[in-house]
Amino acid sequence: MSTAKKEYKRVTVKSLVDMKKNGEKISMLTAYDYSMAKIVDAANVDVILVGDSASNVMAGHETTLPITLDQMIYHASSVIRAVNRALVVVDIPFGSYQSDPKEALRSAIRIMKESGAHAVKVEGGQEIKESVKRILNAGIPVMGHLGLTPQSIYKFGTYTVRAKEEEEAHKLIEDAKLLEKMGCFAIVLEKIPAKLAKEVAESVSIPIIGIGAGNGVDGQVLVIHDLLGITQEFNPRFLRRYLNLYEEMGNAISKYVDDVKTRDFPSDEEQY
Template sequence: MSLPLFKPCASSFYRGTRVIAPLSAAAKPLLSSLSQQRWSSHSPMGSPSGTSRKKVTLGTLRSMYKKNEPIAVLTAHDFPSAHVADVAGMDIVLVGDSLAMVALGMEDTSEVLVEEMLLHCKSVARATTAAFTVGDLPMGSYEISPMQALETAIRFVKEGRVQGVKLEGGKEMAATIEKITRAGIPVLAHIGLTPQRQNALGGFRVQGKTSDSAMRVLEDALAIQEAGSFAVVVEAVPAEVASLITKELSIPTIGIGAGNGCSGQVLVQTDMTGNFPPGRFLPKFVKQYGNVWGDNFHAIKSYRQEVKARQYPAPEHTYPISQDAAHAFAAAVAEKTSARQSPFGSE
């Protein structure tokens, strides 16, 4: 028995537009099935594959920390990169301001604007169903005052749709961190090498290499912990120093170039997947787990070659038409062509 998908209403025509009544319950599954047949390249990424997992919350992260389970953190800058990070099981997905370089082609992180970060945060947030998402506050959006920082953080939550924010700095940012956390927004702090301050640090230099400088890093860590940070990124610090700092804190440390003694690790996804051309400089702490650039290059090169050779698209990549319809169309075109070429036109 066939089911009508739509039921015309009384008075169902107005200015040539047909008004359709709501679907019957029995017809909805059929329409849902039909709607999956998309003939356009503009299609969504689809639902994540594999077993779904529970949403990662601050409670989840605290539990992992107490059990000494390492916290896996990875950056993402758009829907596809966040989608794969989330499905692969990342605990935290960070929309890092490193996207200034890896996604926008800028020289360093100081160029990226709040509006640009928010756009990328929205894209990442749409893809992450399980991971805890954190947005990086860009340079100039939080340093002026705690109130400025809170206003920016609120925008990241309301507009960017992330669950927490990250900011750089130690003791001098304690009041700012406290202001944001008191408003109910989780803060991931960042100490050691702080890239937004590279000019003041003399470049991208390892921090904490002497006893005095290591003590300053520890003092920063204790201050931001007291201010309410839920965790702290420790960047480019000797492993022994980072390990001791981790033991002195009661919040997780997320290492990047800080050894294996931290509570977790973070890397820039573009770096660790190898999504860059040969010869690009990589920091010492980066381990390259893939060769996305090489795979993409060979795929795109093969596509170009097949287009040039007319090998693509093959018959299996085209939409069918019956031979009768094709012959009828060819005959109609021939007739029109003949009529245009005739000096007398068609009668």
């Protein structure tokens, strides 16, 4: 299989399917604001996820559940204004699609119209199929999310690895095939055994993007605050920190405070 990297001026849902066919891995990161999204997009990340993880890293909540649809639209609008290349996918937040397909469609339409996003993401399989069907029928691209689904954390009771048992693993594979059959353009698999994730990726034609799902999938996603080391308390096995910005930013800010206190800042050259 070819691994030649094709240059995409604008990444689309079709681009991602082409990447899978060509054996090119897909890079995906979160962003929640204009400044960060501009940096991520300029670095040629393929997909930017405006994740409901904003509830954790931007607002300080313990879970993703509290964030609202209005807040997700605000974050997505900020990201869209910064992006020239990446495909921007937005999480539909908890309570905005699960039980009522009509509400699911209204939520997806609001995200698309008010933020200018390119696609939406939902968590679940068989149990939300009517909501997914309604959104897809409106022409809105949908990315699925299986495995550990943070919006269901109180049902699971833990953030441990999912689908280790045969029954849950079988359901996950069937849910992935269902989402593909319905028309989803990609699926995120979170925190499941690498062997199972590889099996899912090989059993469907749409891209499978992993987070804590091994390297046998078609791409990877991380939360930008985790990758950059801005968050410190989150240390799962799958996380690779590429910087320690928490420390570097703290040092820079401490130096600024010292310079102000000692009257070193501003200098003569920094005045008018």
